[in-house]
Each structure stands twice: as structure tokens, then as C-alpha cells.
Amino acid sequence: MLSHSDFKAVLTILERIDSGLAQPNMPGELGRFLRQYNAGANTARAFLEKYRMQSRADGAVSGARVGTVSVHSISPVKESLLQLPLGVLAETLAFSEELGSTLYFRMWLKSTVADAAYNILRKHAHLTLSGDYRWAPPSRLTTGEAIVALCAEPFNWPDARCLKAVADDINRPPHALEFVLDYRLGPPGLKFFRTIAARRTTEGWQVLPAFGQLTPLILAESAPLNSMTVKNDALCMLLIYREPWSAEWTAVDVTPIDSRIATQHSITWCDHQYELRQLAMAESVAEGVRANLSALGFPQHDPQPVSISRRLLPLARDFLAAVRGLS
Numbered sequence: 086m087l088s089h090s091d092f093k094a095v096l097t098i099l100e101r102i103d104s105g106l107a108q109p110n111m112p113g114e115l116g117r118f119l120r121q122y123n124a125g126a127n128t129a130r131a132f133l134e135k136y137r138m139q140s141r142a143d144g145a146v147s148g149a150r151v152g153t154v155s156v157h158s159i160s161p162v163k164e165s166l167l168q169l170p171l172g173v174l175a176e177t178l179a180f181s182e183e184l185g186s187t188l189y190f191r192m193w194l195k196s197t198v199a200d201a202a203y204n205i206l207r208k209h210a211h212l213t214l215s216g217d218y219r220w221a222p223p224s225r226l227t228t229g230e231a232i233v234a235l236c237a238e239p240f241n242w243p244d245a246r247c248l249k250a251v252a253d254d255i256n257r258p259p260h261a262l263e264f265v266l267d268y269r270l271g272p273p274g275l276k277f278f279r280t281i282a283a284r285r286t287t288e289g290w291q292v293l294p295a296f297g298q299l300t301p302l303i304l305a306e307s308a309p310l311n312s313m314t315v316k317n318d319a320l321c322m323l324l325i326y327r328e329p330w331s332a333e334w335t336a337v338d339v340t341p342i343d344s345r346i347a348t349q350h351s352i353t354w355c356d357h358q359y360e361l362r363q364l365a366m367a368e369s370v371a372e373g374v375r376a377n378l379s380a381l382g383f384p385q386h387d388p389q390p391v392s393i394s395r396r397l398l399p400l401a402r403d404f405l406a407a408v409r410g411l412s
Contacts, residue, residue, distance in 0.1 A: 087115075087274070087330070089273075092273060092274065095115070095119075095275070096266070098119060099119075099122060102119070102122055102123050102126050103126060103221070105126075105130075114329065114330045115329075115330060118261050118329040118330070119261075121260065121261035122261035122262065124261075125260060125261050125262040125408060126262075128407060128408060129222055129262070129404070129408075132222075132403075132404055132407050133146060133222075145219040145220060145221040145225070145227070146219070146220055146221075146222070147217050147218075147219065147229070148214060148215065148216060148217060148218035148219070148220055148229065148231060149216055149217050150400070151184075151220055151398055151400050151401070152183065152215075152398045152400070153183070153213055153214070153215040154181045154183040154184055154213065154214050154215075154218070154220075154398070155181055155182065155183060155211065155212070155213050155236045155238070155240070155396075156179045156180075156181050156188065156190060156206075156211070156212050156213070156214060156226070156236075157179055157180055157181070157210065157211050157236070157239060157240050157241070157242075157245070158177045158178070158179045158190075158206050158210040158211070159177075159178045159179060159180060159187075159242050159270070159278075159324070160177055160178040160267070160269035160270050161177065161269065162175055162176070162177035162192075162203060162206040162207055162210075163175065163176065163177070163269070164194070172193055172194060172195040173193075173194040173195070174191060174192070174193055174194070175191070175192040175194055175199070175203045176189065176190065176191050176192070176268070176269075177190050177206060177269070178190075178265065178267045178269055178270060178278075179226075180240075180242070180245050180247060180248060180278075181226075181247075182240065182245065182246055182247055182396040182397070183396050183397060183398045183401065184220065184222075184223065184226075184247075184397075184398065184401045185223070185247045185361075185397045185401045185402065185405050186223040186224050186247055186263070186265075186401075186405070187224060187247075187248065187263075187265045187278045188224055188225070188226045188265065189224055189225050189226070189265050189266045189267065190226045190227070191225075191226070191227050192227070192228055193227070193228075196228065198228045198229070198230060198231055198233055199227075199228040201233045202214075202228050202231075202233045205233065205234075205235055209235055209236070209239070210239070211235070211236035211239035211240070212233055212234065212235060212236050213233070213234045213235075213236050213237075214226075214228065214231040214232070214233060215231060215232045215234075216230065216231045216232045217229045217230040217231055218230075218231035222262075222401070222404045223262055223263065223401070223404060223405060223408065224262070224263070224264075224265040224266075225265075225266075242280060242324050242338065243280060243322045243324075243340055243342075243346075245280060246353055246354075246356075246357045246396070247357065247397075248278060248279055248280045248324075249279070249280055249281075249350055249353055249354040249357060250279040250280065250281050250292075250354065251281070251282075251292065251293060251294050251295045251297075251350070251351050251354050252291075252292040252293060252294035252295075252297050252298065252299060252300035253294050253295050253296060253297045255279070255281065255292050255300055255302070256300070259277040259327075259329075260408050260409065261329065262408055263277050263408070264276060264277050264328070264329055265277075265278070267326075270326070270337040271326070271335055271337060274328050275328060275329060276326035276327070276328060277326055277327050277328075277329075278324065278325070278326045279324075279325055279326070280322060280323065280324050280325070280350075281293070281302070281322070281323050281325060281350075282320060282321075282322055282342060282346070282347040282350045282351065283302060283320070283321055283322075283323050284299070284318060284319070284320055285315045285316065285317055285318065285319045285320075285321065286317060286318070287317055288301070289301060289302060289304060290302040290304060290323070293320075293347055293350070293351060293378065293381075293383070294351065294377065294378075294381075295351040295352075295354055295355050295374050295377070296373060296374065296377050297377075298381070299381060302323075302325075302334060303332055303333050303334060304325075304333065304334050304335070304336060305331075305333040305334065305335045315341075319341065320341070320342050320343060320344060320346075320347050321339050321340060321341050321342060322339070322340050322341075322342050322346070322350070323336050323338070323339050324336065324337050324338040324339070325337070344378070344383045344384060344385070344386075345386075345389070347378070347383060348374065348375060348378055348383070348385065348388070348391075349391050351374050351378065352370075352371045352374050352375075352391045353391065353393070355370050355371070355374060356370075356391075356393050356395070360395050360397055360402065361397075361402060361405055361406050361409070361411055362406065362411055363402070366393070371390075371391060375388055
């Protein structure tokens with residue numbers, strides 16, 4: 086974990102990179118992260134130019150060119166305690182299935198649009214934005230001059246397709262652009278969030294796979310897990326994050342599940358990988374996941390078809406594919 090002063094310095098450097106200014110040459114894990122972030126920022130600019138989309142100095146583009154999105158809060162929406170030149174800022178950590186990522190969602194409350202969004206999120210935690218919102222791919226969002234409405238189909242973090250991970254990819258190094266600024270879930274930091282289906286053992290937690298093997302979770306101390314009694318062999322869904330300079334994950338929320346939900350989690354993860362590649366997923370893929378989990382000791386009693394609903398907008402899908410080297 087970085088000190089408070091180092092964290093502020095990193096945020097300043099990231100703002101300079103977002104503005105197209107040169108990054109400093111720093112050693113170690115931090116320097117590697119900043120170099121990758123700088124390369125990612127260049128990729129983002131080239132991507133937007135390819136799609137003939139103009140962005141502002143901060144890299145944000147108009148939602149009018151992207152499409153209507155839903156925003157689902159993960160952390161409570163709160164006003165910042167800082168005195169800022171543009172007035173009171175409210176913020177929340179959220180996710181959007183249409184944008185395919187975790188979001189640092191900011192609302193400058195001098196704006197009537199932002200104030201309306203703030204009030205919806207305080208009461209309901211879910212909203213939709215259409216029109217001229219501002220999205221800086223992949224993880225920063227502001228209301229801009231959007232049309233704001235209550236979301237008719239709310240999702241909570243265990244349901245989020247874009248957050249799902251399995252043992253097959255839990256150790257995939259995140260791209261620097263996939264880290265999101267968060268002040269609410271644990272100490273302030275840059276965090277890469279994922280949801281996993283995991284089994285409790287005497288040694289710790291094992292992440293369930295799709296086609297691979299069970300994988301131990303390298304987990305830091307966790308208040309949510311310490312506060313609940315979980316029996317050995319119990320299945321849970323965990324919301325976890327890691328920072329760029331740490332191999333450990335931190336759990337910030339947990340909910341018990343059964344093997345049916347765990348299987349659905351792995352199959353949905355598979356479909357999302359196919360979605361990013363613009364491919365259809367054959368039923369044999371789902372059958373293979375069920376067979377693998379059954380062989381690992383998770384019986385598949387009366388398996389039901391998994392309901393698959395793809396929501397990624399084309400621009401967000403293509404951007405994520407480019408960042409992850411899939412296109």
C-alpha cells in the first residue's frame with residue numbers, strides 16, 4: 086500500500102498522462118504501472134481517432150456517440166469532504182454492463198443533471214444515462230448533460246457479467262487502464278475489482294474454474310470474511326480487489342451461494358469472453374463447464390439452461406478488446 090503522499094503524487098502523474106504530458110521515468114512496480122498506463126492512454130487516443138471520435142483534454146467522449154448505459158452503485162454515493170473549485174462533488178464506485186467495466190462515477194452537484202443522478206443513486210443505487218454524458222474509457226464517468234432516469238433492470242455486484250473472474254484467469258495481470266480510483270471500499274487506492282465463486286477450506290479460499298483447476302486465492306485480511314462464520318466446503322461469491330503494486334486480493338463483500346449459482350457464474354464468464362471476441366458461445370461450452378465442475382466435486386443436479394443476456398455496447402466492446410489485445 087502506498088503512503089498518502091505517494092498516492093497523491095501518483096494521481097497527479099496520472100492526470101498529466103491523461104492530458105498528454107510526458108510521464109516521469111520511475112523504477113520498480115510503480116514505474117512499470119505508469120509506463121503501461123501511458124501506453125494505454127495512447128492506445129485509447131488512437132482508438133478514438135480510428136472511430137473518428139473527438140475527446141476532450143481528459144480523454145472523455147460524449148455518450149451520444151456511445152449509447153444508453155445503466156450505472157449500478159457498488160459503494161454508497163457520498164459527497165466529497167474536499168473543498169473543490171467546481172463546487173461539491175459526489176462520487177461512487179459503480180459498474181456498467183453496457184460499458185463493460187467498473188466505474189469511478191463523479192457528479193458535480195452544481196449541475197441539475199448531476200444533482201438528479203445523485204438523488205436517484207442515494208435512494209435506489211441504479212440509474213440510466215443517455216445522451217451527452219461523459220465517458221473516459223474505460224473507467225471514468227460523469228453526468229455531463231445526460232438524460233437521467235431510474236434504471237428499470239437493476240443489477241447487484243454478484244450478477245455483474247463484466248466483473249466475473251474464475252480460476253482460469255484470476256492471475257491474469259490487469260492492464261493499467263482497468264484499475265479504478267476508489268475512496269469508499271477500504272483505504273483510498275487504485276483498484277482492480279472482480280467477483281469470484283470460491284470454496285472455503287481449512288487453508289483458505291479456492292477459486293472455482295471454468296475449465297481449469299481450483300486455484301488458491303492470495304487474500305489479505307478481510308473484515309467482511311472475518312465477521313461471518315463460514316463452514317469448510319461452503320461456497321460464497323466474493324467481491325475482491327487488488328492494487329497495481331500488490332499480489333494480494335482484498336475482499337470487500339461476500340454472499341453465500343450454492344453450486345447452481347457457482348456454475349452459472351463460470352458459464353457466464355465464458356460467454357463474456359466470447360462476447361468480447363464477437364463470437365457466439367456453443368451449448369457444448371456450457372456442458373464442458375458443468376462436466377469440469379462435477380469432476381472437481383461440485384455436483385450438477387438437474388442442470389438448467391443459463392440465461393445469457395449480452396449488454397456490451399459495440400464501442401465499449403471494441404475498446405476492451407483492443408486494451409486486452411483481443412482484436
